[in-house]
Amino acid sequence: MTPPPARARRAADAGLSPSAVSALAGELRLACMRISRRVRFESTHVVAPHQFSVLCRLEEAPRTPSELAEIEKVSAPSMTRTVAALVERGLVERTADPADGRQVILSLTRDATTLLKDIRRKRDAWMSVRVGHLTAEEQDVLRQASAILTRVANE
Numbered sequence: 001m002t003p004p005p006a007r008a009r010r011a012a013d014a015g016l017s018p019s020a021v022s023a024l025a026g027e028l029r030l031a032c033m034r035i036s037r038r039v040r041f042e043s044t045h046v047v048a049p050h051q052f053s054v055l056c057r058l059e060e061a062p063r064t065p066s067e068l069a070e071i072e073k074v075s076a077p078s079m080t081r082t083v084a085a086l087v088e089r090g091l092v093e094r095t096a097d098p099a100d101g102r103q104v105i106l107s108l109t110r111d112a113t114t115l116l117k118d119i120r121r122k123r124d125a126w127m128s129v130r131v132g133h134l135t136a137e138e139q140d141v142l143r144q145a146s147a148i149l150t151r152v153a154n155e
Helices: 006-013 018-043 049-060 065-072 076-088 110-132 136-154
Strands: 092-096 104-108
Touching (some): 018 049, 018 110, 049 092, 049 110, 065 076, 065 104, 104 110
Antiparallel strands (some): 092 104
């Protein structure tokens, strides 16, 4: 008989029934979504969440609009509108692809880099205030949960 996968062993070791594991998974998913939404919307007056996501993708590397559309799982026309708005605001610049003149390469401007740092600082500050109001024990639980959730996300 083959041993159960490590994940199943950990759940069994925790003493949780399959229905309890399922309930916990649902609660965690909802809590993570709510926190993510709250943090995301803390700075929507500066750029919309979908624009922030595109700026973060361009921070990783310059890309074509079609690459961005594929990564972000949106249509090409939708990405064209998003990019146009970011270009108009001076956050993204277009340059011709030296290897293919029909393609456009998108990259961040200095203003965008500064904006990303500012948005992240504000989001971190928002979260820090909330975590700062917790007890030392609760903060320790969150520290442990953060490591566990990161491991779950990387599986």
